[in-house]
Amino acid sequence: MRPPDPSASRRQCLQVLLGAGAMAAPAWGAPPPLGLDRLLGYANSLPPLSFEEGGRVQGLFADLFREMSAQLGLPAAIEIQPFLRLQQAAMLGPGVVAFPLVRLPEREEMYLWIGPVMRRRVMLYRLSQRSDLEFKGWARLGSAQVVVNKGTATHRKLLEDFHVPPAQLQVSANYTTALRMLVAGRAEFLAMNELAAAWAARQLGLASDLLRPVMELDGEGAYWFGVVPSARALAQLLQESLETLRRQGRVDVLRRQYGV
Numbered sequence: 001m002r003p004p005d006p007s008a009s010r011r012q013c014l015q016v017l018l019g020a021g022a023m024a025a026p027a028w029g030a031p032p033p034l035g036l037d038r039l040l041g042y043a044n045s046l047p048p049l050s051f052e053e054g055g056r057v058q059g060l061f062a063d064l065f066r067e068m069s070a071q072l073g074l075p076a077a078i079e080i081q082p083f084l085r086l087q088q089a090a091m092l093g094p095g096v097v098a099f100p101l102v103r104l105p106e107r108e109e110m111y112l113w114i115g116p117v118m119r120r121r122v123m124l125y126r127l128s129q130r131s132d133l134e135f136k137g138w139a140r141l142g143s144a145q146v147v148v149n150k151g152t153a154t155h156r157k158l159l160e161d162f163h164v165p166p167a168q169l170q171v172s173a174n175y176t177t178a179l180r181m182l183v184a185g186r187a188e189f190l191a192m193n194e195l196a197a198a199w200a201a202r203q204l205g206l207a208s209d210l211l212r213p214v215m216e217l218d219g220e221g222a223y224w225f226g227v228v229p230s231a232r233a234l235a236q237l238l239q240e241s242l243e244t245l246r247r248q249g250r251v252d253v254l255r256r257q258y259g260v
Helices: 006-024 060-071 083-089 153-160 175-183 194-203 232-247 250-257
Strands: 039-044 051-053 056-058 076-081 096-102 112-119 122-127 146-149 169-172 189-193 211-218 222-227
Touching (some): 056 060, 056 076, 060 112, 060 222, 060 232, 060 250, 096 112, 112 232, 122 153, 122 194, 146 153, 153 169, 153 189, 175 189, 189 194, 189 211
Parallel strands (some): 039 076, 039 096, 146 189
Antiparallel strands (some): 051 056, 096 222, 122 211
């Protein structure tokens, strides 16, 4: 009887170890999910949910998007886009994710929706010091001016739902400029979501009690992610990833981090 071949035993041990390693190691050669090599986020500038600072897109939605992408094993890139252009850019391909979006009836068929992430509440404000101002309804606005951010759902609501004449709207390019316009006396009222209003006041170093709510303009909506209707599998994976982050407490952590 021939003695055992030590080299054969070593080969068998090596095969076992390699097999175990193959099961435990990541599948480096596996194709990326859904055939995508990355996800591209098109972000509407809506601080503190998404904004650019120091050359990097930041905010609650931006951070969530990166973490959701990481869970799918995909790198993520984010670009800030003006809102009206964002809606066109989001149609470019199945690997594009738009955010943060307000879910409106006219947008329902444009996207598959991931979320909701958080509630949206829009207020009409005046300066606290302007106790002489009294809002008596849109039909009795008189010569008063209202500042609003251009192209937003709030801008559309003022025009289409409340029928505010365009001549009485002071349209701003961003939230901090809108607040500056109100403080400078270029308008009597400011229409803005409460998150952006608080953020803009902090950015400008203004007192937290600078603004006095006059009325709620919209309290039913929420903020969502959106993908093109053809990207159904991606939408499902992103929704599952968002729910995982919610269960892990990451959504709450990021909300506290950005003060929302």
